[in-house]
Amino acid sequence: MSQQQYEKYYVPAQSPWPIVGAVALFLIAVGAGNFVIESSKGEDGYGGLILLAGLITLFTMLIGWFRDQIHESMNGIHSKQLGRSYRQGMSWFIFSEVMFFAAFFGALFYARVISTQWLGGASNNAMTNEVLWPGFEAIWPLVTTPDGTTTEAMGWYGLPLINTVVLLLSSVTCHFAHVGLETGNRKKLTSLLGVTILLGIFFLILQAEEYIHAYREMGLTLQSGVYGNTFFMLTGFHGLHVTLGTILLIVMFFRVLKGHFNAENQFAFMAASWYWHFVDVVWVMLFFFVYVL
Amino acid sequence: MAVLALLSASALAESNGESMRLNLTKGVTDISQQVYDLHMTIFMICVVIGVVVFGAMFISMYLHRKSRGAKPANFHESTKVEIVWTVIPFLILIGIAIPAAKTLIAMEDPSNPDVTVLVTGSQWKWHYKYMDNDVEYYSVLATQPEQIHNKFEKQQNYLLEVDRPLVIPTGQKVRFLITSDDVIHSWWMPAFAVKKDANPGFINEAWTRVNEPGIYRGQCAELCGKDHGFMPIVVIAKEPADYQNWVDEQAEIQRKAKEEEQKLLAMNMSMEELMENGQKVYQSTCAACHQGNGEGLPGIFPALKNSPVATGDVKHHIDVVVHGVSGTAMQAFGKQLSLKDLASVITYERNAWGNSTGETVQAKDVNAVIKGQ
């Protein structure tokens, strides 16, 4: 890099939004903590309200912060270098999300390959099975836990398979929406982005359907042993991410309608679409490790 | 320098013997001896490396100081020395790893035991069950609370004494099956170089072969809640013949106790008898959490004084004590206490601290709940 290419980096002046964000997280943490305590005891309290206040504050902060940011971006303050900062920042953020899911995938592998096997007497745990859990057999999916809770395993055909197709399709449409943006084809951009969002929502509806089915008909719940735990935590956190991704895409949709973004200036759009692809990849992993295998 | 201090201190320890120990124990098993040797080997290696590295550093600090007029050289690389000081430590490490691996393999081989004991930790006591004989019992801290609270003078084995030690034979391979009823504990006997976590729901194995008869003391070595520091382990190693006598005796005592228990079912004990025994049981079993005055620790352990459980439905009260409350620290005492003790402690709880229900609970009432009637 020679000096000529080095642009002046935009260092924003004072901003109230970060501290608002910190207060928001504070309220969320206190609220969620108290809410959990209160609901575990069946008491009433302010936890829920504080949590709500925190979420509203967070939302306000996000709107304010992004408004400033969009304003700067539309005014062309953002240099190439700043764009790179955003892009790199976003990729590292996605990496951190990957590691968050890794913790739960780790739990899944451990439960499947190690803990249930050991409870069934494998490795150096013959006595564990013989003395503590006689009669327990390690079969995955774990439909009968060591203490005898039973449930049903979720098959991969049907809803999960449809959902996989839906999400993969949405990744494709998202990609071509981006191509539309790059080539200046606004119509392609808007329509395909719209389709992506609809697919995302469709996915969520199906997912809800699946949960209802699991709870009502299969007796597969968050409480049904480590199989249910990993199933609901993994798909649940994934669902949460799809929700977030959909919201991001909706925001992008409205910005596109307002004529934002072009081939050069499109960080937010790119970030949202990266996020979407990431969520998609996680699903594919889920589909294999949670459902199929 | 400090390393040298440690070195001389450990030499000191050798000469001073048990009274003020500074170094790792050599223990009383072949394995613990090997562990001790390994410990000393790595320690010495570290001392030598320390002397070389810090020596070089101090020499440089002396010779190459600006106040002595040292002019800085300008070298800042040498692939040769860098390779040397990568490879040498590496070789040293291999030298340590080999004997360590050998000892480890020996330690992790609990096969073909002569005696097997199931060791179960629970908050805050140990339970021993001899798998080949009908002998099992709890082992609890025996130091008086007054010593702990500085009211009495502290005795020699302060915090390292229990009411009923584990007894094992010398010269035989004793296998421990280690598990827990609640949180993770860790069964640690320094003299045997055995430390294994007691994980609830899993059984870990360890073994020892003790060479010398004697009394050995250890402690729980995993944070297990409030009284983690008050969960000692005492093992008595006896000559095999003595051991056999002891086991037979215990088996006989425990068989008799079971017979008594059956008789008890047909009897009614008086309120005084129940209250008297109940208080004893309460103090040794329940007071650690619910406190001697029945007030519990707010937010952690519920009070029994005026509690709906201790003043409400008897059946429910018995059920809680016998089966515990899942998802909480309240254990199932059904298998820990005798029918008599259960009956008396429940009676006690229902009549102490102003919980004057006036009701007595008899062994047969408890038995009914245990049998699920």
Add this chain to the structure above:
Amino acid sequence: MSSAAEQVHHDEHHDHHAPSGIKRWLYTTNHKDIGTLYLWFAFIMFLTGGAMAMVIRAELFEPGLQIVEPNFFNQMTTVHGLIMVFGAVMPAFTGLANWMVPMMIGAPDMALPRMNNWSFWILPFAFLILLSSLFLEGGGPNFGWTFYAPLSTTYSNDSTALFVFSVHIMGASSIMGAINVIVTIFNMRAPGMTFMKMPLFVWTWLITAFLLIAVMPVLAGAVTMVLTDKFFGTSFFNAAGGGDPVMFQHIFWFFGHPEVYIMILPAFGIISQIVPTFARKPLFGYASMVYATASIALLSFIVWAHHMFTTGMPLFAEMFFMIATMLISVPTGVKVFNWVATMWRGSLTFEVPMMFALAFIVLFTIGGFSGLMLAITPVDFQYHDTYFVVAHFHYVLVTGAIFSIMAAAYYWLPKWTGKMYDVTLAKWHFWCSLISVNLLFFPMHFVGLAGMPRRIPDYSLQFADFNKWISIGGFAFGLSQLIFLALLIKACKKQGEPVSARVWEGAEGLEWEVPSPAPYHTFETPPVVK
């Protein structure tokens, strides 16, 4: 640049002076302000966590229960560990990164200045939650900083929920802070500042930031599972439902071990800056320092179970983790040898930062040696969960991380304030700390070997003598830190001799090219690095 941009830019940047008042600190986007905030926050947390250590030491002064109840003692141990790790050491390093990384690579600021402010301001709130949970009925977290399940799930009190969420937001703060550092280093280097020209402090922080982003989310996962196990009926850590309490430990230490290197790699960077300055000789083996740091970081992902040797892992796992752990000594050794070689045939002077750096090298190495001893599985069976471990990690953390932070403070303070601090006080601080810290932590090796378990409020009589000395050392070390507090207050009042831009005769690097005190904005036009 368009004219509109020029306009906004002009409005916001035309004065180079710091805004004033409370808003300056609340709304700031300036890396130096944020660095200062981080550093003060870390110091306050150090005093808070230290005060808890004083409670621990006071209770352990004599056998018997004197001052606190066992349950409160456990809360002190837990919160002391949490505060020191997440509240003192990590924010202090982040503060130093904020101040120094942009100046060292010739950047105008951190890459994402607003997010930078956000990451900081989350912290006081997170610790407010953690500390206030101590006042709940039933008390705060009491399960050790490692919060092993099921002690932290089924058997814990209500405050666990608050603990979990406060760890979540601390984690968010660390991740954002780390992203900022990484992006700054990747994207904001001045022209000519190639990777292999970056100062080692920058290098070590780059690698640390990577570790942070990789493992903090795993901690978030671990606390989430604790939350659901306790409050929502899952059984990740409960055998009855097919889980395993030991699984918690695997997840925790997958985070926890890299975490301890997060707390030492920046320290290595600091020492690698200071030693060459006062040896007046370039750092020996720059490239191998970089590779060693990277190897330590990579190895740190595959050694976690050395904290779990007694949990009953299969033999091959014990072997694997033993050998992998031992390997870490090799690159760490390379670093130690390189520092000594840097000093060799230099022209040494012993200003206060150098004194702390030299103490660091010796004492950290002692801590490293005990670490190596702990890595030997069969012997760790004897050491594990005794004061030998406590001695080990305080040597690497207090005389390692904390000493390096003090060294850094003394090294860069004149650059920050423009004035030389009170050197007499600084020397007092050094010598008092050095002596008392060894009285405090060295005998812990002995009581540990003799068999004193950690996390106990009371102990048997044979440990009594040493514990008394340890406690005395502890109080003395605590009081010594008050000297540092006094020195800092004086320094902030800008008392003392003005210093030159270079401050130290042998100092090299971009941060020494700018005036002292460093202006509010530095390198708005990037310098050229040859």
